[in-house]
Amino acid sequence: xxxxxxxxxxxxxxxxxxxxxxxxxxxxxxxxxxxxxxxxxxxxxxxxxxxxxxxxxxxxxxxxxxxxxxxxxxxxxxxxxxxxxxxxxxxxxxxxxxxxxxxxxxxxxxxxxxxxxxxxxxxxxxxxxxxxxxxxxxxxxxxxxxxxxxxxxxxxxxxxxxxxxxxxxxxxxxxxxxxxxxxxxxxxxxxxxxxxxxxxxxxxxxxxxxxxxxxxxxxxxxxxxxxxxxxxxxxxxxxxxxxxxxxxxxxxxx
Amino acid sequence: xxxxxxxxxxxxxxxxxxxxxxxxxxxxxxxxxxxxxxxxxxxxxxxxxxxxxxxxxxxxxxxxxxxxxxxxxxxxxxxxxxxxxxxxxxxxxxxxxxxxxxxxxxxxxxxxxxxxxxxxxxxxxxxxxxxxxxxxxxxxxxxxxxxxxxxxxxxxxxxxxxxxxxxxxxxxxxxxxxxxxxxxxxxxxxxxxxxxxxxxxxxxxxxxxxxxxxxxxxxxxxxxxxxxxxxxxxxxxxxxxxxxxxxxxxxxxxxxx
Numbered sequence: 001x002x003x004x005x006x007x008x009x010x011x012x013x014x015x016x017x018x019x020x021x022x023x024x025x026x027x028x029x030x031x032x033x034x035x036x037x038x039x040x041x042x043x044x045x046x047x048x049x050x051x052x053x054x055x056x057x058x059x060x061x062x063x064x065x066x067x068x069x070x071x072x073x074x075x076x077x078x079x080x081x082x083x084x085x086x087x088x089x090x091x092x093x094x095x096x097x098x099x100x101x102x103x104x105x106x107x108x109x110x111x112x113x114x115x116x117x118x119x120x121x122x123x124x125x126x127x128x129x130x131x132x133x134x135x136x137x138x139x140x141x142x143x144x145x146x147x148x149x150x151x152x153x154x155x156x157x158x159x160x161x162x163x164x165x166x167x168x169x170x171x172x173x174x175x176x177x178x179x180x181x182x183x184x185x186x187x188x189x190x191x192x193x194x195x196x197x198x199x200x201x202x203x204x205x206x207x208x209x210x211x212x213x214x215x216x217x218x219x220x221x222x223x224x225x226x227x228x229x230x231x232x233x234x235x236x237x238x239x240x241x242x243x244x245x246x247x248x249x250x251x252x253x254x
Numbered sequence: 255x256x257x258x259x260x261x262x263x264x265x266x267x268x269x270x271x272x273x274x275x276x277x278x279x280x281x282x283x284x285x286x287x288x289x290x291x292x293x294x295x296x297x298x299x300x301x302x303x304x305x306x307x308x309x310x311x312x313x314x315x316x317x318x319x320x321x322x323x324x325x326x327x328x329x330x331x332x333x334x335x336x337x338x339x340x341x342x343x344x345x346x347x348x349x350x351x352x353x354x355x356x357x358x359x360x361x362x363x364x365x366x367x368x369x370x371x372x373x374x375x376x377x378x379x380x381x382x383x384x385x386x387x388x389x390x391x392x393x394x395x396x397x398x399x400x401x402x403x404x405x406x407x408x409x410x411x412x413x414x415x416x417x418x419x420x421x422x423x424x425x426x427x428x429x430x431x432x433x434x435x436x437x438x439x440x441x442x443x444x445x446x447x448x449x450x451x452x453x454x455x456x457x458x459x460x461x462x463x464x465x466x467x468x469x470x471x472x473x474x475x476x477x478x479x480x481x482x483x484x485x486x487x488x489x490x491x492x493x494x495x496x497x498x499x500x501x502x503x504x505x506x507x508x509x510x511x
Contacts, residue, residue, distance in 0.1 A: 002376055003347065003376055004373065004374075004375070004376030004377060004378065005373070005376075005377075005378040005379065008373055008378060008379045008382075009373045009374065012369060012370045012373040012374075013357075013370070013373075016357070016359065016362065016366070016370050019361075019362060019366065020359055020361050020362065023361055024361065089356065090356055090357055090374070092334070093334070093350075093356055094334075094350075094356045094357075094374055094375070095332050095333045095334055096374060248335075248336055251329075251334055251335040252273055252274060252335070
């Protein structure tokens, strides 16, 4: 029915979201930088001064490698989850391909993410790291993570139409994830029996890979990459399948 | 899908459409109870055994009191929802003036809103570039186009929305109660535009409570009552029958439905 240009539409929706978000803030893009910087400062203070840890070299950079993926994931998942319900007028009145809504919601968080990645790389350079060839891995691990969040958002946005409480589940899950993702601790210190479980989480895989690339100047582990790819693609496909099955009933329930 | 393949513009073949009452308002407990007892929520029929054919170039009005199923009929045509039973077929590019201003946002400028709205309605980048000036000129908002939409009067934003919708260049135009936009001069412009559509052999499906507008724009009428077609035929005859039936209903409350 709808024979427009998907990419052009998604691009327009992402730009729209970006403009709306930043036009109403007097500090604009600075907000994207301020929040992770404050969190980085607080966590660094706690884990190097209040509860000093044995190995805290480059701790600000170490923490930021955890915070940036965590921030992106939580915001993108939540915006994605509520996207169909939030855009009810559009869903009710325009025969758009429905998939566009959660995907563009996730992608519009990427603008924000871009700013935070620039911050992350700046902190890496300020910490004395050198730009090296391993940095070329960065786009790959990030894109895999974005694909994962898109799949998750497709799934949860569809379910949220029928079970509106889902957004509160997502909010709680995001709080719990702050502890389950190795943000302020190193994945090396996780007890062995939990390691396989941790490893499957694409956000953890991203954090671990970022640390390898930025702190050690090493490529991400092959196993991590493999798992990240497998989980991301699986979630994306599963998300699409669930979404397609549920979307004919959106109209009635929204 | 081209007009020349001889198929009618819109075909409804024995279409039934029902909705669940209280859909989406159930708590988990109620859902579970329904599921355990394998009960289904009560449904009501918005449309029953609708069979309707619109040839290319026809202009058809849908009339009926509130809740008769007019909007459901239009929504089935634009494929927003699907029938329970029967078949809905649409041949050609469709543009619905029922989604006026879809995705408009008050904080964005008129120009930004035009681009997003056009993309939502299915225009491609190149087409938006080509039509942009035409849209702005049609809306007569050239000097305000870079101002945020929240500074517009409601008439101005409706004019902008209408301008985008008619510039999509559809084969089938669906108009849902939107001709109350802007002042008399603009109304006249919209009316002319719609008549141009009709004269160039495009199909029009129109819903309005203004019987004068319908009589002006359409040749044929379909009268819906409680989801069924009660009458269809030349607009003057059906409108007269409809008005005659409405008078006793309207009198107690003092307003027409």
